[in-house]
Amino acid sequence: MIKIEDMYKIYKMGSTNVYALNGIDICIEPKEFVAIVGQSGSGKSTLMNMIGCLDKPTSGEYYLDGNRVTKMKENELADIRNNKVGFIFQSFNLLSKLSALENVELPLVYKGIGRKERYKMAHKALERVGLGDRVNHKPTELSGGQQQRVAIARALSSRPPMILADEPTGALDSKSGQEIMKMIKELNDEGKTIVLITHEHHIANQAKRIIQLQDGKVVEDSEVV
């Protein structure tokens, strides 16, 4: 469960303060499928970095499964990113020198899982996204849709309960975009919590709940009917 209380993130731009997050209160239950929407600069990426434990707020509290994330040290945050969160980025963020399989294995390497076990888990994750026959391809040898599927496999490989997707379809054509969305919905059906960031309404409407941000504040929080 994600619980954010009165969270602020303030950047200094010269002499003026920019409020990327301006007093956010959000609660996300396990197995929810939430879309966070807003224009660019509304603070949605900053919020995702907070939820994904990549960044620390200026003030406010963040509890993840009852643990107070805001008081955690760097190593503990790394462990949370490794075990509880799977990231999917707009630009895939795969390591271009590693094969698909090695990319998917990476979170497991940092988890300290042995070579054979890792290979099995990564292989399974790639099969899960329909790339069982592309394990030794480099990212550059794959299409955009395939690359995003490798990224999903990487996010799944360490079996985290939560997937954070930052504009996962933003760099894809609509057909591969739909495939990716279908896969994300399936993951939610299997019981993963999904937090998806997008500025496209037809993508957001596939979620079960939409949170709209504007100027670092929640302006709307509604269930999708």
Add this chain to the structure above:
Amino acid sequence: MKWVESLRMALKSIGSNKGRASLTMLGIIIGVSAVIVMVSLVQGSTNQVTAELEAMGTNMISVTVLGRGSNRTIEVNEMLEFAMDNSDKIESVSPFISSKATAKSGSNNISTTIQGTNEAFKTVRNTDVHQGRFFNALDIERRQKVALIGSYVSQELFGTLNSVGQEIKINGEIFQVIGLIEIKSNSSQGSEDDRIIIPYTTAQRLTRNANVNTYFIQAKTSETVDSAMTAVEKFLVGIFSDTNSYRITNQADLLDQVSEITGTLTMMLGGIAGISLLVGGIGIMNIMLVSVTERTKEIGIRKAIGAKRSNILQQFLIEAVAVSCIGGIIGILFGFLLSSVIESITQIPAIPSMSIVLISFSFSAFVGVFFGWYPANKASKLNPIQALRVE
């Protein structure tokens, strides 16, 4: 994460950037091979000099009468008597006269060194005959005109080494060649092979100089060298009453001096070569810093999926150490190769010792850690969000 994983990552990264990695290694390769070549050359020549000194006999003490502050010299008989009295420490004594002379046979003549000594010289200075015989006590007593000639002299005068039994003229006096001295160096001019040895009694007459100013004393064993030195010292003080009138040196002291000098030389040359190793290390740091900047995005991704600071630090540090260690190993092989090439060209024996191989290798590994630390630390401290934003 295990360090094996970091090593695997590092090797993969080095492998995908072979050109750059090998250029970076070049500094270390040159540094390590320079250290090995320099040090093995110095050690090789040290061994050569030491071996030559030891061949002269380590139990040897030499006494030179300088005659300063006194008109007194030592008679050969006095010296021999002293040796007899101290026969528990002293094996034998050779008086020694050396002078330049002209040797002639038929129309051939050369200028060479005449050494006058006694029969003990054979053991005292490790000088034996190759052919013929050494002169004996009787030859000395009777002032026989017999000569042992070096291989160079024999070649020059007779065109052959088979000269035993022939006659030569030394400063106009006829001598019989009774032996050919063992070939010590390569029969070249001015070497140990360019000399004639005759009885000292004959030499005293030939050079019209009755004074013997140099004695070679052989101690019984290497353990009695010091006590023999003390006895000689005491004996000479009794005669001259001025310690500046004579000089006593022994082979062991000389060896100590040689090893001291070559030790300094090793340190100096090794140090200079070590500086190039240091420069190689700076090259590694430079490239690693560039690499960290280039791979900022990679670092961001790794952190986002759960890499700890220590994981990133380890990865980059091991990469730097791997580069320097691989460079070190290639440098060792290259150093061995270069040493043997130099050895075959210059004839100076170059012996790379195990210790210098270990020292230079561990120094190169240390250079990797030392110069890899700063870039690796910088990489590990990158903020993941900013790192991810970099394109």
